[in-house]
Structure formats: C-alpha cells, structure tokens
Amino acid sequence: MEADLLSYFYVFLLAAFLGLEIIRRVSPLLHTPLMSLTNAISAITVVGSIVIAGERQTTLSTVLGTIAVTASMINIVGGYLITYRMLRMFKKAAPKKP
Amino acid sequence: MNTHTVDIIYMASAACFILALKWLSAVPTARRGVITGIVGMLLAVGGTLLRPEVKHYEWIAVAVVIGTVIGVPMAMMPMTAVPQRTALSHAFGALAAALVGTAHYFTEHEHLTRFTMAALVLEILLGFLTFTASLMAFGKLQELIPTRPITYRGQNIVNFTLFGAALVIAVMLILNPLQSGLFLGLCGLALVIGVLLIVPIGGADMPTVISLLNSYAGLAASAMGFVLGNKLLIIAGALDGASGLILSIIMCKAMNRSFTNVLFGAFGQVQTAAVAGEQKSARSVAPEEAAALLENASTVMIVPGYGMAVAQAQHAVRELYDTLTKKGVDVKFAIHPVAGRMPGHMNVLLAEADIPYDRLLEMDDANRELAQTDVALVIGANDVTNPAARTDKTSPIYGMPILDVDKARTVMVIKRSLNPGFAGIDNSLYYLDKTLMLFGDAKGFTTQLVKNLATEGGGFH
Numbered sequence: 437m438e439a440d441l442l443s444y445f446y447v448f449l450l451a452a453f454l455g456l457e458i459i460r461r462v463s464p465l466l467h468t469p470l471m472s473l474t475n476a477i478s479a480i481t482v483v484g485s486i487v488i489a490g491e492r493q494t495t496l497s498t499v500l501g502t503i504a505v506t507a508s509m510i511n512i513v514g515g516y517l518i519t520y521r522m523l524r525m526f527k528k529a530a531p532k533k534p
Numbered sequence: 535m536n537t538h539t540v541d542i543i544y545m546a547s548a549a550c551f552i553l554a555l556k557w558l559s560a561v562p563t564a565r566r567g568v569i570t571g572i573v574g575m576l577l578a579v580g581g582t583l584l585r586p587e588v589k590h591y592e593w594i595a596v597a598v599v600i601g602t603v604i605g606v607p608m609a610m611m612p613m614t615a616v617p618q619r620t621a622l623s624h625a626f627g628a629l630a631a632a633l634v635g636t637a638h639y640f641t642e643h644e645h646l647t648r649f650t651m652a653a654l655v656l657e658i659l660l661g662f663l664t665f666t667a668s669l670m671a672f673g674k675l676q677e678l679i680p681t682r683p684i685t686y687r688g689q690n691i692v693n694f695t696l697f698g699a700a701l702v703i704a705v706m707l708i709l710n711p712l713q714s715g716l717f718l719g720l721c722g723l724a725l726v727i728g729v730l731l732i733v734p735i736g737g738a739d740m741p742t743v744i745s746l747l748n749s750y751a752g753l754a755a756s757a758m759g760f761v762l763g764n765k766l767l768i769i770a771g772a773l774d775g776a777s778g779l780i781l782s783i784i785m786c787k788a789m790n791r792s793f794t795n796v797l798f799g800a801f802g803q804v805q806t807a808a809v810a811g812e813q814k815s816a817r818s819v820a821p822e823e824a825a826a827l828l829e830n831a832s833t834v835m836i837v838p839g840y841g842m843a844v845a846q847a848q849h850a851v852r853e854l855y856d857t858l859t860k861k862g863v864d865v866k867f868a869i870h871p872v873a874g875r876m877p878g879h880m881n882v883l884l885a886e887a888d889i890p891y892d893r894l895l896e897m898d899d900a901n902r903e904l905a906q907t908d909v910a911l912v913i914g915a916n917d918v919t920n921p922a923a924r925t926d927k928t929s930p931i932y933g934m935p936i937l938d939v940d941k942a943r944t945v946m947v948i949k950r951s952l953n954p955g956f957a958g959i960d961n962s963l964y965y966l967d968k969t970l971m972l973f974g975d976a977k978g979f980t981t982q983l984v985k986n987l988a989t990e991g992g993g994f995h
Binding site: 461473487502516518525 | 559561565571572575578583593596597598600604608609610613619624631636637754755760761762766768770778781876879886893
C-alpha cells in the first residue's frame with residue numbers, strides 16, 4: 437500500500453503536466469466544447485459510483501451510490517452529446533464563387 | 535473477471551481520454567476527439583461492471599436509465615443556455631464525487647489509513663463545495679437569483695473563518711477518522727462555503743468562476759482516485775483539473791485580474807459613484823444611414839458581446855453577415871476571450887448561427903486588422919472595447935487587454951442607451967468623433983440594418 441501511494445502521486449503529477457501541455461494548445465475557438473468535453477470526462481466518477489451502488493454493503497451506501505451513478509450518467513450522456521452537437525456547428529466558409 | 539484484465543481496460547480508457555483532449559485542440563480533428571472520449575468512457579464503465587465486487591446490477595441499471603433520460607434533454611438546450619447548462623453539470627459531477635466519498639466513509643471508516651482519510655476529506659470538501667457553488671452559479675446565470683454581486687461588511691472575514699473551521703475539522707478527522715459527527719459537520723460546512731463563495735460574484739466574472747469550478751470538479755474526481763486506489767480516476771480527474779485551471783488563468787489574464795481579486799474583489803460595486811460628471815455628447819444615426827455606411831465599406835469587423843446573447847441576436851447578425859458578404863464586403867468577427875458568460879461562448883453562438891469559424895478572429899489577430907478596418911460594429915459588447923483600459927490609469931479596468939475598436943475608421947455601437955455597462959464604467963468609446971451610436975435592441979436594430987441593405991438593392995461601390 438505505501439509503495440502504491442507514491443505511485444499515485446507520480447501518476448497525478450504526470451497526468452496534470454500532460455493535461456496542461458495538451459490543453460494549452462486548444463484553440464480559443466473551441467473553449468466551450470473543451471469545457472463540455474472535460475465535463476463529460478470528469479464523469480469518470482461513474483467508476484466509483486458503480487462500485488458503491490453494486491457492492492450493496494449498506495442501504496445508505498446503495499442509495500448514495502445510485503444517486504451518484506445517476507448524476508454521473510447525466511454528465512456522460514449530456515456532456516458528450518452536447519459537445520458533438522456544438523462541433524457539428526463549426527463549419528468553414530464555402531469556397532467563394534467566381 | 536480478474537482485476538488484471540480490468541486494469542488493462544482502465545489503462546486503455548485513460549489513453550482514450552488523453553487522445554480525446556489532444557484531438558479537440560483543432561476543429562478538423564475535434565469530432566474524432568469526442569468519439570474517442572466516448573470510447574474511453576464505454577471502456578471505463580464496461581471494465582467497472584466486470585469487477586468482482588460489483589454484484590448487483592438492478593440499481594445501476596435504474597440509475598443509468600434515469601441519468602440518460604435527464605442527460606439527453608440537457609444536451610439539446612439552445613447554445614444561449616450553454617453557460618448555465620455547464621454550471622449545472624459541474625454540480626452533478628461534484629455531487630457524484632461527494633456522495634461516493636460519503637458512502638465510502640460510512641462503510642469503511644473503521645479501516646481507513648490517514649492518507650486515505652486525507653484524500654477522502656479533500657474529495658468531499660471539493661465535491662460538496664463545488665456542488666452548491668455550481669448550483670449558485672447556475673441560479674445567477676439563469677437569473678433565478680440576482681446576478682449583481684452581493685456584498686456585505688465582513689464578508690471575507692466570515693468566509694475565511696468558515697474555511698478555517700473546515701480545515702480544523704479536516705485535520706481532526708484525518709487524525710481520528712471515527713468521529714462521524716465531525717464528518718457530517720464538514721459536509722455541511724462545505725455546502726455552506728460553496729454558496730457563500732458565489733454570493734459576491736457578478737455576471738461578468740462568470741467565465742473565470744465556471745472555469746474554476748470545472749477544475750474543482752476534476753480535482754474531486756482525482757481525489758476519489760486516491761481514495762479508491764484507482765489510477766484511471768486520478769488521470770481523468772487531473773486532466774479535467776488542468777483544463778479548468780488553464781481556462782481560468784486565460785480568463786483572468788483577459789481581465790487583467792488575479793484569482794484572489796475575482797473571488798474576493800466583488801467587481802462592479804465600488805466605482806458606480808465615479809460615473810456621473812460632465813455631460814459628453816455622443817452622435818447617433820438612424821438605421822438607413824448606418825446601412826449605407828456599412829454597404830460602402832470594404833471591411834467590417836463585428837464585435838459581439840454578452841448583449842448579443844441576451845437579445846438572441848445571433849441569427850439576425852448572420853443575416854447581416856450574409857447580406858454584406860453578398861455585396862462584396864469583407865466581414866469578420868472579433869472575439870474577446872471574456873465576451874459572454876463562459877470561455878468560448880461567442881464562438882459557439884456564432885457557429886450555431888452558421889457563421890463560418892474561419893471568420894472568427896482571436897483578440898490579437900483582430901487587433902492587428904482593426905487598424906485597417908473601415909467599420910467596426912459593436913453589438914452588445916461594452917467593457918472589452920473601452921479605450922480607457924489602455925489610456926486612463928484611474929479606470930478600474932486599466933491594463934485589461936481590449937479590442938482596439940477605436941482604431942477602425944468608423945465605429946458603430948448598437949446599444950439600448952448610454953447607460954454604463956455591468957461594471958458601471960463609462961465607455962469613452964461612445965464619445966469619440968468617429969463613433970456613431972445606433973440606439974436600439976441588438977436584434978431589432980440588426981434586423982433593420984438588414985432590411986435597409988436589402989431595399990437599397992444594387993450595391994455598387
């Protein structure tokens with residue numbers, strides 16, 4: 437467990453720096469889709485929620501887990517769908533007619 | 535299914551998320567990015583369902599159905615409502631993290647190590663705080679509660695005291711995780727702090743605050759990863775946290791303000807007194823004259839702001855763009871980073887109205903072109919065009935990067951009246967000799983411009 441601990445920090449550190457480098461390159465044109473996509477990705481909380489809801493240890497944990505799965509699911513479905521919708525709206529100008 | 539397989543699935547999922555964000559950086563690859571993100575999420579969910587500790591699927595299935603039923607309409611909202619939708623989804627994301635943390639605490643608190651408890655405390659603190667803060671931001675953006683910053687004496691002292699109390703409780707819990715009363719107290723405190731944090735925030739600061747909440751929601755997910763020992767959660771949360779952080783830094787820079795100033799400064803309260811003073815004169819013209827000037831220009835730069843979103847004028851603006859383009863006028867759009875209520879708000883609105891994205895210029899490019907522009911047409915933007923930010927050291931917005939609209943040959947401003955904007959700062963742009971005020975509603979006036987351009991027919995210049 438203690439050795440794992442340090443590796444978690446390494447993972448966090450590397451992911452954070454990677455994130456900063458990738459996101460810095462995102463065009464300001466796409467900042468709104470970026471936010472809705474990261475919003476969908478942060479619904480990765482669904483992983484923890486499913487485990488809590490599926491373990492069924494106590495009534496309390498099952499209820500909280502089920503609400504958490506619902507909230508995460510809203511963001512997964514809503515987040516990806518609206519991001520896709522937005523991106524479909526971005527079109528280039530049609531080539532000029534002579 | 536053994537945990538080894540699940541770990542490999544999670545690793546693939548993490549790779550998908552990284553690629554998704556990488557591909558989102560430019561329009562041509564962005565849609566591929568979304569698809570990759572979806573694949574990543576399917577892998578994550580699929581892998582989790584295969585885990586041996588997940589034994590019962592009924593409630594999960596129910597939750598998935600309910601979540602989908604609510605999520606689909608939330609994705610169908612009009613683009614003008616995207617800021618409030620985003621705030622609401624930050625609230626859902628944060629709530630999920632906080633609830634998982636709470637459930638984990640009550641099932642496991644007898645065997646939590648100090649380190650896990652520290653991560654758990656961070657998870658529920660960030661989760662509950664972001665939950666209510668995002669709901670408040672949603673309320674302000676939806677105008678369910680007053681959008682003006684609300685301040686009172688000793689506000690910062692109250693906030694810091696509560697935050698200090700939360701930290702003390704957090705430390706006590708880490709030292710002895712068994713005090714479940716304290717745990718509930720911490721949850722309550724985090725919920726209250728979230729509300730109080732947004733009370734003094736005004737509408738103009740929303741882009742920064744929404745970005746910051748985005749970051750918090752990500753960090754809460756990452757903290758959950760530390761608690762559960764799940765590297766996928768740590769990675770996805772860190773990516774999200776980094777994204778929110780970068781966006782809030784960009785927003786702060788675009789307003790020449792610091793984080794502390796945004797969170798504790800309560801912009802727009804202090805300087806209302808300074809506005810009165812000498813009466814300056816502004817020139818106004820009717821739609822006919824304005825249309826004639828636009829028609830005879832060879833380059834036009836449209837500067838949209840939040841007012842365009844409020845008036846739902848983006849489709850009228852598209853008609854204006856089409857009409858002028860047909861008459862051979864070169865029309866572009868200058869987008870300030872904080873125009874609107876969230877990062878990139880103007881871009882999605884104009885894209886929704888079918889304006890090609892290669893016509894939308896970032897601030898630096900727009901400023902390079904504005905000096906050679908015949909007509910700059912400001913629609914619903916105010917502070918981001920105020921030359922005082924460049925010249926007047928006493929102005930509260932001095933030093934803020936602005937669009938140099940005043941460098942264009944002629945400036946037209948569509949505005950309801952000369953009343954100062956949200957921040958209560960008078961705009962010296964309106965009193966320049968080259969500025970023509972077009973008094974009226976953004977949508978109504980733009981439609982009239984289009985009509986006048988159409989009736990004049992021909993179009994020789």
